[in-house]
Amino acid sequence: MKRTLILIGCLFWLTACSSLPDDLVSEDHNAEVMDNYQQWVNTSPDSVIDVRMGGVISKVTNLKDKTRIEIVNLPISSSGKPDITQEPQGRFIAYVKGFVEPMTYTKGRLITVVGKSEQPETGKVGEYDYTFPVTDAYGQHLWTIETTTYVENDLMMGGCFRGGFRCGAYGYGPSRTQVIQQVK
Structure with missing residues (x-):
């Protein structure tokens, strides 16, 4: 009996540790959320899908009604945390409604977003022409490194x-x- 209680307690603890923050849950609870960057890049640009991606903030630009966040993608865990032991897989753009404080959403900060895919944008990374996958984010979560x-x-x-x-x-x-x- 004691072993059973310990096993149940350990399973509960492990589940609690890997749970997804509320702000990263899909609006459509029945929709499958894509969290693989390469699959997203290879998806038809006309497909509107839910994506959950994370990484390191590269640039933040506050526009009139929304904020454009350029993110260097890192794979994420089941709890949405960017994996800082992995190499970046590419870059993407997340648009967030309204204003975000650039001192909070600073370059180098870890972030995960969830949203609907949009048409890709072309831009530059330095002098290099780059096609950015884009998401209209309806949820985002900032992380810290301890x-x-x-x-x-x-x-x-x-x-x-x-x-x-x-x-x-x-x-x-x-x-x-x-x-x-x-x-x-």
Whole structure:
């Protein structure tokens, strides 16, 4: 019985950790949402589909009634988080209704959007001509990167003094540091 409760608790915890934020849920709960960048790029430009894409903000331009956000695409997890361990797959444009604060939606910030696909736009990345897939976003979520540093010390066994350094129960030997970055 105790094992069953622990198993149910672990499954609940894992489900809670991978749930999609409310602002990234499709407006049409029955629609399949595309989250694969290459499939989206290869879809007919006349198809209107729901897409959920994420990545790194490259540029923000506030227009009269909406905001244009250029995003460097990264694959996303089932919880919508951009995978910072992957290489960028391309770029896309997300239009968001109204004004967004450029200091909040700053270059380099992680974002995921959900919306309807639109006709692609042509533009430039530097001097290079580029065709951007476009989405009219009805939901967006900003992410942060949390850095955790773990320091592990090897406890030296035995009681001794060496060069003024106490070995034993109160002394420590070499240490290892591990830095982990997680999208939150």
